[in-house]
Amino acid sequence: MKGPNYSATELLARLVSFDTTSHKSNMELVRFVEDYLAQRGVASQLVVNPEGSKANLYATIGPANVSGVALSGHTDVVPVEGQSWTSNPFVLAERDGRLYGRGTADMKGFLACALAAVPDFQRRQLKVPIHITFSYDEEIGCLGVRPLIAEFGKSLIKPRMVIVGEPTSMSVVDAHKGPVRWHVEIEGRAAHSSMAHLGANAIMAAGNLLQELRSIENELKLAPRNERFNPPYATLQVVRINGGTATNIVPVSCSVEFDLRALPGVDSNSIDRRVRTFVTRECLPELQQVAPESRISIAIANQVPPFAAGANSEAVALALNLVGQNETHAVSYATEAGLFQDDGSPSVVIGPGDIAQAHTADEWIAKEQIQKCSRFLARLADWAENNSD
Numbered sequence: 424m425k426g427p428n429y430s431a432t433e434l435l436a437r438l439v440s441f442d443t444t445s446h447k448s449n450m451e452l453v454r455f456v457e458d459y460l461a462q463r464g465v466a467s468q469l470v471v472n473p474e475g476s477k478a479n480l481y482a483t484i485g486p487a488n489v490s491g492v493a494l495s496g497h498t499d500v501v502p503v504e505g506q507s508w509t510s511n512p513f514v515l516a517e518r519d520g521r522l523y524g525r526g527t528a529d530m531k532g533f534l535a536c537a538l539a540a541v542p543d544f545q546r547r548q549l550k551v552p553i554h555i556t557f558s559y560d561e562e563i564g565c566l567g568v569r570p571l572i573a574e575f576g577k578s579l580i581k582p583r584m585v586i587v588g589e590p591t592s593m594s595v596v597d598a599h600k601g602p603v604r605w606h607v608e609i610e611g612r613a614a615h616s617s618m619a620h621l622g623a624n625a626i627m628a629a630g631n632l633l634q635e636l637r638s639i640e641n642e643l644k645l646a647p648r649n650e651r652f653n654p655p656y657a658t659l660q661v662v663r664i665n666g667g668t669a670t671n672i673v674p675v676s677c678s679v680e681f682d683l684r685a686l687p688g689v690d691s692n693s694i695d696r697r698v699r700t701f702v703t704r705e706c707l708p709e710l711q712q713v714a715p716e717s718r719i720s721i722a723i724a725n726q727v728p729p730f731a732a733g734a735n736s737e738a739v740a741l742a743l744n745l746v747g748q749n750e751t752h753a754v755s756y757a758t759e760a761g762l763f764q765d766d767g768s769p770s771v772v773i774g775p776g777d778i779a780q781a782h783t784a785d786e787w788i789a790k791e792q793i794q795k796c797s798r799f800l801a802r803l804a805d806w807a808e809n810n811s812d
């Protein structure tokens with residue numbers, strides 16, 4: 424029944440060897456984890472995407488049908504294309520106490536620690552079970568975890584709390600901003616630019632919208648600040664514009680993409696409504712005066728909710744206790760924690776490795792961080808063994 428035990432570093436080497444860049448399949452990695460757990464008598468449940476190319480994995484160690492603590496991480500990594508690596512990014516390399524490889528910090532290091540801890544979890548008489556929840560497509564907008572969460576309370580036990588192991592250098596993160604990205608498509612009417620009155624200029628309509636976005640940005644800056652964040656306000660930026668065909672043609676189309684980084688409590692839906700109202704009242708009529716066929720579409724391309732654990736979070740209290748700290752942190756990057764928290768599972772972010780290493784060439788994690796995380800998980804097992812409330 425029991426396979427050989429592996430160290431976290433050995434498991435990390437295996438996990439890194441699977442090229443799970445978000446646009447590729449993660450099934451080989453998932454099958455490896457499934458086998459590893461099965462060899463120890465732990466059954467996995469997979470939530471597979473419609474194409475069958477990617478899967479989330481959910482497994483429980485300890486009492487069945489009881490809500491426990493989920494160790495949550497994503498299996499996908501960002502691309503290495505265009506980056507200059509000293510060694511093969513998919514072969515774990517140790518140099519000077521550091522483990523190099525794509526995903527070592529973000530966040531296969533945490534996955535490896537969680538898997539390496541499974542034999543220890545099994546040796547204990549856990550009263551509170553520990554769930555393993557590994558997701559796909561986190562790096563492209565926390566997409567994979569959503570169908571997983573949708574199964575909570577149905578085919579999967581909803582966790583009592585969730586530890587998201589994103590790299591925080593093993594400090595306790597209880598809040599982050601939430602990114603929202605909009606995509607606006609403006610269609611006017613082309614004309615020879617000497618016959619401008621016959622055309623409906625899509626770029627000029629976009630210019631109107633840009634001014635409104637600037638007003639929203641300024642208002643967000645003036646709103647009550649949250650000094651835990653850097654910067655201490657929500658930001659809104661136009662991040663991409665595409666429009667026009669030639670210098671002698673009134674542009675028929677223009678696309679605008681903009682990005683909000685919402686503080687917890689900032690209502691992105693009201694910003695969405697405001698933009699739509701502005702477009703309907705201010706941008707479109709001007710185009711349609713000349714070209715009734717003109718249209719403007721607005722879509723939210725991606726939205727990850729901001730995360731705020733709240734003052735009395737059981738998950739934050741547990742994490743602080745296990746890691747022996749008394750201070751929490753807020754960060755600017757987004758994680759899956761807001762999605763779990765909004766679904767009713769108190770969440771906290773704590774994991775090995777430095778976020779500064781994430782997504783970089785020669786990404787690395789300090790071996791000391793792996794050890795620290797492993798100690799943290801051993802203490803979690805102590806707690807889960809001795810707590811029944």
Ligand SMILES: [Zn+2]
Pocket residue numbers: 497529530561589590
């Ligand atoms: Zn990550």
